[in-house]
Amino acid sequence: MNHSLEVDSIILEFGTKRVLQDIYLKNATGEVTGILGRNGCGKTCLMNIIYGELKIIDKSVRVDGKAIFDGYRNPEILKYLPQVHFIPKSLTLKRIFKDFNLSFSRFIEYFPEFEKYHHSKLRKLSSGEKRIVEIYSIVASKTRFCMLDEPFSQVMPVHVESIKSIINKEKENKGIIITDHLYEHIIDVCDQVYVIVNGKTYLTQDKSDLVKLGYISKT
Numbered sequence: 001m002n003h004s005l006e007v008d009s010i011i012l013e014f015g016t017k018r019v020l021q022d023i024y025l026k027n028a029t030g031e032v033t034g035i036l037g038r039n040g041c042g043k044t045c046l047m048n049i050i051y052g053e054l055k056i057i058d059k060s061v062r063v064d065g066k067a068i069f070d071g072y073r074n075p076e077i078l079k080y081l082p083q084v085h086f087i088p089k090s091l092t093l094k095r096i097f098k099d100f101n102l103s104f105s106r107f108i109e110y111f112p113e114f115e116k117y118h119h120s121k122l123r124k125l126s127s128g129e130k131r132i133v134e135i136y137s138i139v140a141s142k143t144r145f146c147m148l149d150e151p152f153s154q155v156m157p158v159h160v161e162s163i164k165s166i167i168n169k170e171k172e173n174k175g176i177i178i179t180d181h182l183y184e185h186i187i188d189v190c191d192q193v194y195v196i197v198n199g200k201t202y203l204t205q206d207k208s209d210l211v212k213l214g215y216i217s218k219t
């Protein structure tokens with residue numbers, strides 16, 4: 001079954017500083033939606049607002065037209081990969097895959113070098129390796145939508161390509177919202193890309209819009 005996620009009517013202020021004010025974002029099953037924007041423009045805040053962890057008065061987040069307020073309480077609807085590590089390091093990979101109801105052997109098809117870690121605790125892995133386990137646990141587990149905050153940045157190029165393959169496969173069953181400053185990969189993997197400038201979202205048509213909107217200097 002196909003689902004849609006729509007976000008608008010958001011006003012985010014910190015003191016006298018207005019960060020977000022004219023946001024519109026749409027995502028649906030089968031689509032990858034990218035959010036780009038300069039450092040500090042509000043991409044992470046927007047994801048936290050959609051997830052419901054950053055509480056604000058003015059917001060409208062709708063799944064299939066119905067408002068959701070606390071996405072984080074509904075993992076069957078929405079999952080979120082934050083920028084920081086979030087899985088307890090004391091857990092083994094075996095336990096993590098069990099908890100997320102994921103097949104370790106499918107994971108190994110993408111990342112064969114992780115086979116040796118099946119019974120290891122997460123703390124034994126490098127930071128980038130931990131990140132791969134966390135990315136996979138969010139993108140591949142069952143949910144209608146997932147949001148990924150900088151999944152490519154800490155990961156080596158070969159693994160970035162594997163993550164993009166996983167995203168392309170997983171979008172068959174869910175909608176995916178993603179942000180990362182490795183924008184070429186975002187353009188490559190996304191069906192539509194929004195840029196946030198001065199608190200407003202702009203839906204882009206091609207790379208030249210990223211120049212016009214001041215995110216990159218040349219195409």
Ligand SMILES: Nc1ncnc2c1ncn2[C@@H]1O[C@H](COP(=O)(O)OP(=O)(O)OP(=O)(O)O)[C@@H](O)[C@H]1O
Binds near residue numbers: 039040044
């Ligand atoms: N708790 C807070 N208190 C005050 N200001 C905050 C708080 N959280 C975020 N901000 C400000 O809100 C703005 C948006 O931050 P956010 O982290 O969403 O940016 P971003 O687009 O994700 O940036 P980057 O690309 O650097 O990750 C920034 O100016 C930041 O300083």
